[in-house]
Amino acid sequence: MKKLQIIGLLVFVLGFLIFSYIPFLGTYQLEKEMVEQKVKPEHTDAMVRILKPMFGRQYGSNFEFITDFNELFKEYNYDLKVREEWDQVIWDDYAFMLTKSASQGDVRETPLLFLGGSILIAVIGAMIYILPLYKDEPEGIKNNGIYFSSMKSRGVLGIITGAYLILFYVILYWFPEYMTNLVLMLDPVSQAISGNEASQWFLYGFIYTLAILVMGIRMFRKYKGNAYQTLRTGSVMFFQLAFAFLLPEILVLLNMPWHDFKNIWPLDYSFFYEYRIDGMVSSGALGMFMLVWGIILIVLGVPVLTYFYGKRWYCSWVCGCGGLAETLGDPYRQLSDKSLKAWKIERYMIHGVLVFAVVMTLVTIVNYFMEFGLLGQATDQLHSIYGFAIGSAFAGVIGTGFYPFMGNRVWCRFGCPLAAYLGLVQRFKSRFRITTNGGQCISCGNCSTYCEMGIDVRWYAQRGQNIVRSSCVGCGICSAVCPRGVLKLENGEEEGRINEMPIIIGNKSVSVKP
Amino acid sequence: MSKTGRKIVIIGNGISGITCARNIRKSDDQAEILVISGETEHFFSRTALMYIYMGHMKYEHTKPYEDWFWEKNRIGLLKAWIEVVDFDNKKILCHNGNSIAYDILVLATGSAPNKFGWEGQDLQGVQGLYSIQDLEEMEENTQNIHKAVIVGGGLIGVEMAEMLSSRKIPVTFLVREKNFWDNVLPLEEAELINRHIREHHIDLRLETELKVILGDKDKRVKGVMTSEGDVIDCQFVGLTVGVSPHITFVKDTKLATNRGILIDEYFRTNIPEVYAIGDCAEFKEVPSSDRKNIEQVWYTGRMHGETLAHNLTSGKPQPYKPGIWFNSAKFFDIEYQTYGWVPPVWDSKLGSFYWEDKGGKICLRFIYDNSNKKIMGVNAFGFRLRHDFFDKAISEGWLLDKVISNLDRANFNTEFYKPHHKAVLEQYNKEKGTKLQFTKVPFFKRLIGSRT
Numbered sequence: 001m002k003k004l005q006i007i008g009l010l011v012f013v014l015g016f017l018i019f020s021y022i023p024f025l026g027t028y029q030l031e032k033e034m035v036e037q038k039v040k041p042e043h044t045d046a047m048v049r050i051l052k053p054m055f056g057r058q059y060g061s062n063f064e065f066i067t068d069f070n071e072l073f074k075e076y077n078y079d080l081k082v083r084e085e086w087d088q089v090i091w092d093d094y095a096f097m098l099t100k101s102a103s104q105g106d107v108r109e110t111p112l113l114f115l116g117g118s119i120l121i122a123v124i125g126a127m128i129y130i131l132p133l134y135k136d137e138p139e140g141i142k143n144n145g146i147y148f149s150s151m152k153s154r155g156v157l158g159i160i161t162g163a164y165l166i167l168f169y170v171i172l173y174w175f176p177e178y179m180t181n182l183v184l185m186l187d188p189v190s191q192a193i194s195g196n197e198a199s200q201w202f203l204y205g206f207i208y209t210l211a212i213l214v215m216g217i218r219m220f221r222k223y224k225g226n227a228y229q230t231l232r233t234g235s236v237m238f239f240q241l242a243f244a245f246l247l248p249e250i251l252v253l254l255n256m257p258w259h260d261f262k263n264i265w266p267l268d269y270s271f272f273y274e275y276r277i278d279g280m281v282s283s284g285a286l287g288m289f290m291l292v293w294g295i296i297l298i299v300l301g302v303p304v305l306t307y308f309y310g311k312r313w314y315c316s317w318v319c320g321c322g323g324l325a326e327t328l329g330d331p332y333r334q335l336s337d338k339s340l341k342a343w344k345i346e347r348y349m350i351h352g353v354l355v356f357a358v359v360m361t362l363v364t365i366v367n368y369f370m371e372f373g374l375l376g377q378a379t380d381q382l383h384s385i386y387g388f389a390i391g392s393a394f395a396g397v398i399g400t401g402f403y404p405f406m407g408n409r410v411w412c413r414f415g416c417p418l419a420a421y422l423g424l425v426q427r428f429k430s431r432f433r434i435t436t437n438g439g440q441c442i443s444c445g446n447c448s449t450y451c452e453m454g455i456d457v458r459w460y461a462q463r464g465q466n467i468v469r470s471s472c473v474g475c476g477i478c479s480a481v482c483p484r485g486v487l488k489l490e491n492g493e494e495e496g497r498i499n500e501m502p503i504i505i506g507n508k509s510v511s512v513k514p
Numbered sequence: 515m516s517k518t519g520r521k522i523v524i525i526g527n528g529i530s531g532i533t534c535a536r537n538i539r540k541s542d543d544q545a546e547i548l549v550i551s552g553e554t555e556h557f558f559s560r561t562a563l564m565y566i567y568m569g570h571m572k573y574e575h576t577k578p579y580e581d582w583f584w585e586k587n588r589i590g591l592l593k594a595w596i597e598v599v600d601f602d603n604k605k606i607l608c609h610n611g612n613s614i615a616y617d618i619l620v621l622a623t624g625s626a627p628n629k630f631g632w633e634g635q636d637l638q639g640v641q642g643l644y645s646i647q648d649l650e651e652m653e654e655n656t657q658n659i660h661k662a663v664i665v666g667g668g669l670i671g672v673e674m675a676e677m678l679s680s681r682k683i684p685v686t687f688l689v690r691e692k693n694f695w696d697n698v699l700p701l702e703e704a705e706l707i708n709r710h711i712r713e714h715h716i717d718l719r720l721e722t723e724l725k726v727i728l729g730d731k732d733k734r735v736k737g738v739m740t741s742e743g744d745v746i747d748c749q750f751v752g753l754t755v756g757v758s759p760h761i762t763f764v765k766d767t768k769l770a771t772n773r774g775i776l777i778d779e780y781f782r783t784n785i786p787e788v789y790a791i792g793d794c795a796e797f798k799e800v801p802s803s804d805r806k807n808i809e810q811v812w813y814t815g816r817m818h819g820e821t822l823a824h825n826l827t828s829g830k831p832q833p834y835k836p837g838i839w840f841n842s843a844k845f846f847d848i849e850y851q852t853y854g855w856v857p858p859v860w861d862s863k864l865g866s867f868y869w870e871d872k873g874g875k876i877c878l879r880f881i882y883d884n885s886n887k888k889i890m891g892v893n894a895f896g897f898r899l900r901h902d903f904f905d906k907a908i909s910e911g912w913l914l915d916k917v918i919s920n921l922d923r924a925n926f927n928t929e930f931y932k933p934h935h936k937a938v939l940e941q942y943n944k945e946k947g948t949k950l951q952f953t954k955v956p957f958f959k960r961l962i963g964s965r966t
Contacts (some may be wrong), residue, residue, distance in 0.1 A: 339580060
């Protein structure tokens with residue numbers, strides 16, 4: 001490794017460590033005005049009363065502050081619950097926004113300095129490392145040493161990375177009040193784009209997009225000379241930046257609901273939730289367009305495009321989860337489980353989640369038209385179970401946190417209900433397949449090893465069969481790593497898409513007559 | 515042929531032996547099948563050994579079937595080396611003293627690297643590469659070394675060069691021929707690969723032979739002397755001068771052998787119920803005029819296994835009749851495919867059309883019969899071609915004109931790959947004065963990626 005690249009790595013790690021340390025900075029002091037400003041009007045009096053003991057008191061760390069806050073808040077709710085005064089209970093979670101308001105110190109004073117000193121430095125370091133990658137090497141497959149790498153083959157570095165990602169997601173989803181400083185330093189950026197202060201979701205979207213962009217550039221380096229990989233990576237980078245990050249924030253600036261036009265139900269599981277429908281319906285023509293466009297994607301976009309191109313049009317060219325998997329997750333693609341057993345589990349799980357999402361949505365819609373009668377309770381329960389178990393724990397914590405353990409497509413493979421839907425179309429009514437080139441397979445196993453979806457590609461290729469599998473996201477890496485030019489992703493006639501070749505081409509001794 | 519209770523023993527679990535075992539089981543539910551190998555318990559892909567060394571894969575990834583596969587298909591596996599075969603009593607004796615009886619014996623024992631009696635060839639750090647044991651040895655032999663020399667310009671030699679350079683070990687590559695692999699490749703192709711090998715900083719020395727391997731007092735290699743008289747210091751010498759049938763344990767028995775185990779076109783040896791397939795077998799008569807007596811290729815091993823399995827399970831044994839020749843390899847980053855017959859040199863009976871991309875790393879060569887302009891074969895470097903297309907075109911004797919004007923359909927390159935077939939057609943038209951065109955594909959069909 002060149003000296004410059006080592007420096008780049010060190011700079012990256014430095015930025016990363018500073019980023020991880022920022023939440024521990026500063027002091028916290030809550031004032032009455034903050035509560036009045038942040039809390040819903042109906043809760044203002046109660047919250048002011050509850051939090052009174054904290055006003056004007058300076059806390060040395062967010063841990064002390066949050067501990068006190070939680071104690072007071074829980075005590076209040078607990079009493080009400082005991083007395084079964086359910087309508088008085090405050091269900092809203094104010095911990096994050098009040099901790100953020102109460103945060104004082106350098107991060108609040110100079111947020112951009114901290115943003116520059118952490119995330120920006122990490123990005124610069126990463127670029128110094130990535131740009132010279134494979135600089136003097138001819139175009140070709142760059143998989144040397146992957147299985148000797150601690151980071152890429154479940155070594156100590158991989159385990160540390162996975163643990164960090166899991167911790168990050170747990171804090172993000174369930175304890176965001178502990179990362180308020182990180183959100184604080186993004187306030188100016190958020191203000192500039194949408195005019196609002198940043199939430200933890202803005203922080204997440206910001207880092208997520210940066211990860212796709214930076215690691216996307218790594219993909220350009222790694223697969224230079226492979227036009228399919230270059231275009232595909234460019235596509236996910238574009239859709240993430242424009243459709244998932246910028247456009248929704250601009251909509252907010254225009255007083256529209258936050259909306260990602262490329263997200264599709266049932267991955268976008270809350271699309272039919274009451275607040276989303278109401279938000280769209282009450283936002284004029286553009287809002288109606290969101291609703292109609294969303295439905296068109298579900299009933300027409302998915303089947304038609306998948307018929308012509310396979311599910312890759314979405315999963316490895318457009319989708320945000322796919323985008324992260326194909327860029328940040330690329331170094332881990334070889335860690336997916338290729339066993340038959342894993343495939344069996346996969347089919348139960350992913351279709352189970354699809355059924356869950358469909359049932360939940362049906363209940364939601366029926367409930368909507370019944371104007372929240374009988375099914376109100378059930379809807380809320382389903383939403384909270386799905387949101388917790390699937391939306392957060394599965395898609396986030398496991399989906400990304402498990403990259404270094406089970407490969408970069410754990411969510412897409414085992415959990416994503418949209419992938420299940422796309423997969424059903426791809427398996428049963430599509431022109432897409434991976435064509436096997438006659439008898440040229442030498443069973444080396446590169447294709448199976450580097451399949452992020454855990455498809456045992458070789459199983460088919462060595463029999464001369466085309467690969468038609470619902471889970472294939474069409475990333476094209478099997479074709480890239482094949483040393484004998486055996487695999488080609490294609491859209492073609494449906495006839496002959498699934499083929500048998502009992503005697504492989506090239507042998508005329510034996511023929512099988514129908 | 516009675517199917518019940520037969521015990522078929524296959525010695526060797528490479529592609530030939532395993533293909534045979536699998537195909538026997540497909541059409542014979544009754545036979546008892548046992549595959550014996552001393553190398554590994556399970557079938558793995560020999561062609562993938564290099565990728566283990568390079569860190570692309572681990573051994574487990576090179577196994578084409580999961581371990582439960584064998585029990586499920588009732589294919590017995592035994593890890594043992596064979597000492598002796600007692601053909602008279604139909605028994606095999608293993609190195610641990612166990613004896614195994616058989617009704618039908620299939621020998622699929624593969625190859626062993628050649629050594630041509632060089633001085634110093636048995637020094638520590640000097641080796642060939644064929645088996646998993648060789649790979650383990652290479653792993654040990656190349657720890658903390660500064661320089662390696664490879665002798666022999668064939669497929670294993672260039673693989674070994676790639677392996678060593680993946681570990682940043684400088685390599686000097688001694689090739690006897692004028693150009694790399696030019697006993698198989700025509701000049702332009704061989705030169706193209708020369709350039710690419712050198713692009714990877716391999717010190718390729720053509721027309722250079724090994725004279726002596728030099729050792730130190732611990733019987734470790736410390737250098738080589740070339741035919742030019744140059745001494746190259748090195749701590750590793752790879753001998754990749756071809757392979758020969760691995761038949762030591764049946765030499766000097768009643769089994770007829772020459773370089774390999776002699777067989778007829780039904781894979782029958784001179785002893786009834788004993789067959790030989792794959793690398794270790796030698797046809798008494800060549801299967802077809804463009805083929806050799808000993809076929810040491812992955813694909814031919816697979817076909818031998820397929821055909822013998824058919825013969826052992828059906829009432830109608832068929833002679834081995836390979837179709838249009840095909841093969842493939844990869845030289846560092848450049849893939850190679852060939853279909854049909856492309857000799858390294860040819861006389862006026864044959865014609866050649868050669869196209870090379872400006873970058874000098876992609877090329878196509880078509881060989882045709884000069885008398886009737888029918889295609890005989892094609893070489894492709896850095897250009898993936900459809901197997902079924904050329905199998906058809908060559909066996910049906912298409913005119914080269916027809917092949918070229920259908921090259922878009924023969925193209926198997928990745929989507930969005932540069933459309934080199936257009937440049938090929940252009941050059942062909944210029945050279946031959948033809949006005950060939952590809953069939954126009956309407957926009958919608960192109961949009962949805964239709965092939966026809």
